Amino acid sequence: xxxxxxxxxxxxxxxxxxxxxxxxxxxxxxxxxxxxxxxxxxxxxxxxxxxxxxxxxxxxxxxxxxxxxxxxxxxxxxxxxxxxxxxxxxxxxxxxxxxxxxxxxxxxxxxxxxxxxxxxxxxxxxxxxxxxxxxxxxxxxxxxxxxxxxxxxxx
Ligand code: DQA
Numbered sequence: 124x125x126x127x128x129x130x131x132x133x134x135x136x137x138x139x140x141x142x143x144x145x146x147x148x149x150x151x152x153x154x155x156x157x158x159x160x161x162x163x164x165x166x167x168x169x170x171x172x173x174x175x176x177x178x179x180x181x182x183x184x185x186x187x188x189x190x191x192x193x194x195x196x197x198x199x200x201x202x203x204x205x206x207x208x209x210x211x212x213x214x215x216x217x218x219x220x221x222x223x224x225x226x227x228x229x230x231x232x233x234x235x236x237x238x239x240x241x242x243x244x245x246x247x248x249x250x251x252x253x254x255x256x257x258x259x260x261x262x263x264x265x266x267x268x269x270x271x272x273x274x275x276x277x278x
């Protein structure tokens with residue numbers, strides 16, 4: 124089963140960007156790790172990153188059309204993009220929200236809101252890059268047709 128692992132703005136700078144918060148693993152290393160972790164649980168990971176919100180929305184729209192499970196670290200867009208809220212609302216295969224840090228525990232109040240969480244089958248935050256491994260395990264366990272990723276807007 125294929126899974127999209129989608130990363131939003133500035134995550135391409137992992138390893139160089141605020142390593143005291145996000146750790147020293149580079150984005151290239153994260154991609155390798157995700158591909159390997161996915162294989163271990165029988166998934167094929169397509170790992171992507173973009174600094175362009177419309178590109179992420181296009182990927183989510185395609186994921187909706189193809190009923191592809193999504194692991195999403197939308198980075199700062201998580202906190203304010205209503206277009207992202209709408210794009211996630213239409214996903215039917217499982218959506219797992221991941222953050223390397225735990226935004227709810229950080230001092231900036233804007234990080235305490237997520238437009239993704241209402242649509243997510245699971246939220247994994249504050250686990251470093253291991254959160255992606257955990258998210259892949261969740262997707263492998265839920266499978267494509269569990270319906271648990273179906274957005275209700277009520278969760
Ligand atoms: C992040 C947390 C967000 O608040 C922040 O804007 C990011 C990364 C994380 O992975 O911890 O860019 O999503």
